[in-house]
Amino acid sequence: MSTRDFFTPSRGPSLAGEAMIATSHPLSTTAGLEVLAAGGNAVDAAIAAVSVQCVVDPLMTGIGGDCFVLYAPAGGEVIGLNGSGRAPAAASVSRLQELGVTEITQTSPHAVTIPGCIAAWTKLHRDHGSLPLDRLFRRAIGYAENGYPVTPRVAYDWQREAGIIAGDPGAGAVFLPRGRAPEAGERHVQPKLAEQFRAIARDGAAAFYLGRTAESLVAYLRSIGGLHTLDDFAAAVDGADYVTPISTSYRGHDVFECPPNGQGVAALMMLNILQGFELSEKMPPADRIHLHAEATKLAYFHRDALLGDPAHLPYPVETLLSEQTAATLRRKIAMDTALEPRLWNEPEHKDTVYLCAVDRDGNAISFINSLFHAFGSARLDPQTGILLQSRGMSFRMIEGHPNAIGPGKRPLHTIIPGMVRKNGRTVMPFGVMGGHYQTAGHAAFLSGLFDRGLDIQQAIDAPRSFAHDGILEVEPAVEASALETLALRGHRVETALRPLGGAQAIWIDHERGVLIGGSDSRKDGCALGF
DSSP states (O other), X not given: OOOOOTTSOXXXXXXXXXXXXXXXXXXXHHHHHHHHHTTOOHHHHHHHHHHHHHHHOTTTOOTTSEEEEEEEOTTSOOEEEEEOOOOOXXXXXXXXXXXXXXXXXXXXXXXXXXXXXXXXXXHHHHHHOOSOHHHHTHHHHHHHHHOEEOOHHHHHHHHHTHHHHHTSHHHXXXXXXXXXXXXXXXXXXXXXXXXXXXXXXXXXXXXXXXXXXXXXXXXXXXXXXXXXXXXXXXXXXXXXEEEOOEEEEETTEEEEEOOTTBSHHHHHHHHHHHTTSOOOTTSOHHHHHHXXXXXXXXXXXXXXXXXXXXXXXSSOHHHHTSHHHHHHHHTTOBTTBOOOOOOOOOOOOOEEEEEEEEOTTOOEEEEEEEEESTTTTSEEETTTTEEEOOGGGGSBOOTTOTTBOOTTOOOOBOOOEEEEEETTEEEEEEEEESTTHHHHHHHHHHHHHHTTOOOHHHHHHSOOEEEETTEEEEOTTSOHHHHHHHHHTTOOEEEOSSOXXXXXXXXXXTTTTEEEEEEOTTSSOEEEEO
């Protein structure tokens, strides 16, 4: 672990001996910690924490969204769970074109895929949880029903995004209760959301995908032009799928991601490209940023051209992760010149929550849940209080494209949990929020740990950069001399107006019996353990 300068205002890693949880919201962290202290396992803690976050961080996540999970049982292999929703059976490029749709916008009913997270939560709980759902949802129900204080980063984001929800009467009534976004410290309530949690705790996924809730959601979506049916919702009740994780080796560590339709393969491609370069702490910052930018462009170009629903991929993942592919891409990088920017027309993917936990038995979970955009589709069914995601916006309206919208298809997803193992043992659940940035963020965070020797919190807090859409965006802490060098190499450098993403991670030090946690200072959360 690196030596910390105690004179410089900073956050150090959290240390614990038995169990730990790290989230981007303090109330989520404490809810998960409470469950761990009550004897719950890592799965229980993750579900308790994410349920709270669906209440207290409503821009970033909700029960109307999707999730992906990597779960590493103590002594076992890593398990993947795909909790992403599918397009309605009636949805297709030709059908939408008949309706006059040429682009799926954020607030379009066609942006709403059938939410997948509740099917994933309940399947994960059934197979790997230990405490009952009503116990795990206790804090979420209390905050939804009785209110919670809005934290500073949530308030900042809420005020920025208030305009999108003002256009929907249901969303406006819930999220602009005084005709404006809440300020930090003000209390906010969502009593109908509390009713939904009670129903799910009692009846499982059926409470969401069958019966009155599904009937209300379908009626609402069809009233605004959606193609959704009760059959679409019924098909999703057990729609979360266990999947075999994909992986690559980086600096002696095995890095695991979920397979497509997630973009984890692009993160692994970036690591494979960077594997051929020396990226130690001695490397000048401009060179490091340049390498990450060039690897980002190459990996994202392939992501956007080739990834989508796994049943429609033109190439197997093994081809994209081969050493031959990595070597070919690596040769395209010149240290003194920026590549011509590869442009793509994917929508921005910005708003997500990530959390991880390790329990006293050594089970580790990496868990990510998302509405896609801030407030998702900004469409809220007033009868159920459920805010719906906008994940369908990432579908292409191009016949024959792997990510073209189609009946029952899953769209390309940006949310990617990560897991690291070494010598056959799990050593770290980790994740980076921030939509498009997540792939680049995974690579940068791991490089910080394994190339630069940073501790887990330093690697999270390190100044970030992101090459996207022809612009190299850098956080203000990047030194001016590096920016000048990057500009001379042809990068179009701009200072980030908002923090780039957020991250959490827990390192399992098996030799010393210590858990080392980090949580991003760009958010409100923390890592806590005992």
